[in-house]
Amino acid sequence: xxxWYLRQxxxxxxxxxxxxxxxxxxxxSHEYIFLLSKSQKYFYDHEAIKEDATxxxxxxxxxxxxxxxxxxxxxxxxxxxxSKEYDKSNKRSVWSIPVKPYSGAHFxxxxxxxxxxxxxxxxxxxxxxxxxxxGSGTTAQVAQHxxxxxxxxxxxxxxxxxxxxxxxxxxxxx
Numbered sequence: 821x822x823x824w825y826l827r828q829x830x831x832x833x834x835x836x837x838x839x840x841x842x843x844x845x846x847x848x849s850h851e852y853i854f855l856l857s858k859s860q861k862y863f864y865d866h867e868a869i870k871e872d873a874t875x876x877x878x879x880x881x882x883x884x885x886x887x888x889x890x891x892x893x894x895x896x897x898x899x900x901x902x903s904k905e906y907d908k909s910n911k912r913s914v915w916s917i918p919v920k921p922y923s924g925a926h927f928x929x930x931x932x933x934x935x936x937x938x939x940x941x942x943x944x945x946x947x948x949x950x951x952x953x954x955g956s957g958t959t960a961q962v963a964q965h966x967x968x969x970x971x972x973x974x975x976x977x978x979x980x981x982x983x984x985x986x987x988x989x990x991x992x993x994x
Contacts, residue, residue: 823858824856824857824858825856825857825858825859825860825862826854826855826856827855827856827857827862827864828854828855828913829852829853829854829855829913830852830853830854830855830913830914830915831850831851831852831853831913831914831915832850832851832852832853832915832917832934833849833850833914833915833916833917834849834850834851834917834918834919835849835916835918836918836919837849837919838919853915853934853938855942863942863943863944864941864942865940865941865942865944866910866911866941868937868940868941869911869937869940869941870908870909870910870911871908871909871910871911871912872907872908872909873906873907873908873909874909911937911941915934915937917931917933917934918931919931922956928955929955929956929958930958930959931958932958932961932962932965935958935959935962936962936966939959939962939963939966939968940966943963943968945966945967945968946967946968946969947968947969948968948969948970948971949963949968949969949970949971950970950971950972951963951970951971951972951973952972952973953973953974954972954973954974954979954983955974955979955982956979956982956983956986957972957979957982957983957986957987958986959972960972960983960986960987961986961987964987
């Protein structure tokens with residue numbers, strides 16, 4: 821209703837979730853990441869977040885025909901399409917990334933490894949990354965590290981010192 825397109829839902833699988841003292845359901849070990857855009861056409865750099873192929877079949881791409889760009893019979897399929905093996909494959913929609921402790925006072929810090937592919941795929945160097953729920957500043961820190969600018973909003977003023985400390989540490993590390 822607000823004009824957003826849900827392009828993809830990504831599952832963040834947490835191999836080490838926080839324990840829950842529940843007895844009427846399973847412990848939740850995942851969260852959703854929603855890839856939203858304001859238009860049907862949008863910037864998405866799939867090359868920036870490709871993963872290493874874990875098997876020959878995972879890195880195969882089909883296209884052309886056996887007489888076109890690759891006439892090697894080892895790559896020809898029954899349909900006449902040609903398969904080629906690659907070392908990289910498209911990132912999958914389930915991301916297994918462990919939760920990491922953070923010494924600050926914020927209780928729900930995203931791991932940097934979770935934020936990095938979002939920023940890399942969704943922005944170019946020099947672009948502005950918006951984090952409307954800035955918390956401890958993880959997104960801003962990763963954006964800076966990836967040579968992006970950032971804009972952050974946070975209602976809880978108690979997190980301001982965490983943000984400043986985190987972003988100052990990044991500046992000193994560079």
